[in-house]
Amino acid sequence: MAPETEVNRDEFGISGEYQYGFSDTEKPIFKAEKGINHEIVEQISEIKNEPDWMRVFRHDALDIFFSKPRPKWGDVDLLNSIDFDNIYYYLKPVEEQGKTWDDVPEDIKNTFDRLGIPEAERKFLAGVSAQYDSEVVYHSMQEQLEKQGVIFLSMDDGLREYEDLVKEYWATAIPPADNKFAALNSAVWSGGSFVYIPKGVEVDIPLQAYFRINAENMGQFERTLIIADEGSRVHYIEGCTAPTYAADSLHSAVVELFALPGSHLRYTTIQNWSKNVFNLVTKRAVAHENATVEWVDGNLGSKLTMKFPCVYLVGEKAHAEILSIAFAGDGQHQDAGAKIYHAAPDTTSRITSKSISKDGGRASYRGMVKVYPDAVGSKVHVECDALLMGENSRSDTYPTMEIAEEQVQVEHEARVSKVGDEQLFYLMSRGLTEEEALVMVVNGFVEPFVKELPMEYAVEFNRLIQLEMEGSVG
């Protein structure tokens, strides 16, 4: 594969354009304006110097976006409050945003402090600095991967360097017409990752988007495409536990995964957007014969998250795991869940959804399991577990099951629990303060999720839960 070099980046790379182009008034500047129209889409495509099919794809998607109504389900009031005309659809250089460290909200700064995040990284995470010194990490990782023939690039670079491969899979799992937000992403996408794992290659270190993205900028409309070729194995990690401050209030990503026969593909997300953000993401995977796809999805921040990772089991004995956790605090609605389509015999799936609603926060599980005729011998296991804390917290479950085949095994369990006085009394009788006791119960509750994370993420995640729980005890 072509190595990603600095030269390459500066001359053609979109990251180069973000980092340097816009801040230099001598160069032509993309005039960022609010709202969305064909002109903006045309400009985005032009700046990226995209092939014609992508340009056309964007315009078509924009028409679909215009023609589709907003969803009439879910948190309709919040969804209707999104003002599409008041959003920037293309990343703006730092200076244009006019954002400084002083503009970053206190609570976010405090959290950085508490998490012990280094200064440079804080500025990046807060969107103040476009660059965080992780290029070194990224490049040393790249060298290792190149030896195995693994491609791990930004989506923009991926399209430029591997156009045919991208085109073959692009939008085949999530066509723009899938939903209004997927259409929007298709029209204005920028950033995200392109990953290809060759046949039989097992990548033993997790691919961390964190390092790659930090080398550019945080995407609002990321687009990620991962292809695990036959018999390969990969774990991709998106996000980090630190709160991600976004001045722009809409984040709408599209992620497509393709697990070819016998491959094993895990996608882990930890998102902690600042509490002004609408996080409306479409994630879908296609699992072929004997392939396994695992979505591990953690959502902590945002005002409203709607995210239902999906797996199409299209080959015999394909397997899907969707493990998610949502933490909804005051003023937050986490509308998360999972979708699985059993379209081949002997396919199996397991959905484990955990949610915590605290201080009036709201968490919903929304799930769809569909078993097509002839998907004989399929097995489905769905488990929803909700923990309620404080007054007025809310948890809802909306499970949908459409089973068109008789010879299947379907299990569904749902539980709602509260942290009980008896549990707290028990822990306190061993010397833990009330807050420590509460944190322990909550950490235990999220343990099935946390134990799936790499160590450093697990530690951070637990600390974050601890921070979220602070002041919970009156």
Added chain:
Amino acid sequence: MSDNGHPLFEVENLKVAIDGNEILRGVDLTINEGEIHAIMGRNGSGKSTMANVVMGHPAYEVLEGSVKYKGKDVLELDTDERARLGMFLAFQYPMSIPGVTVAKFLHSALKARAEGGDVPVREFRVNLNKAMDLLGVDSSFASRYVNDGFSGGEKKRLEILQMFVLEPTLCILDETDSGLDIDALKTVAEGVNALRSEQRAMLLITHYQRVLNYVEPDVVHVMMDGKIVRTGGIDLAEALEEKGYEWIEQELFHDTDDATSAEAAQA
């Protein structure tokens, strides 16, 4: 009864209600350092209420009286403060904490009471393993989730294990013996005996005399209707075993009768 110990635990005229119902109606009890006391009584006599109140359960309302530990009134203290002072309750119905391993739970509990809040993991592990060996508990115990899916006997063993590791000065065991088969009962009893020391005091709350075959108490109390109505030695427990609680009831009834008639005579 050892008579050289100082009072470690003193309950005076303790009256307690839950949901407006008075459960304890003036309990008096003093346990000296080094002593083991047993409180026997039927279900509903107030034994468990007493254990929970002493530890500060939020559901109970103390109407009157005092509970002193090492001379200090603890009723105003939070449950965790009492625990850190060295008070311990082995629960009748231990709670499960899914997702939290026994090891993590115990380590956190130790850290909570350690000065500076730190207990090195290695040191902790060594102590935990030692305690598990002593109690004949399988080493896999440490990595299981606290009481989650435990059998009744395992739960009680875990309570004793906690007692071992936390080394409290006052141990209250609330029906730790109930529902155990003979082997589990022996384990629990061995644990209690091993912890017996000159500084430590223990209170065994029990329904049956059976456990007292393995742990010999210095003092036996009988609780009825929210009061301690009889106090004696091991012979009291033996008498209960033989005659049941009825004979005490009859005696009490007789006492009350006398009192009533005495009052009547005075009137």
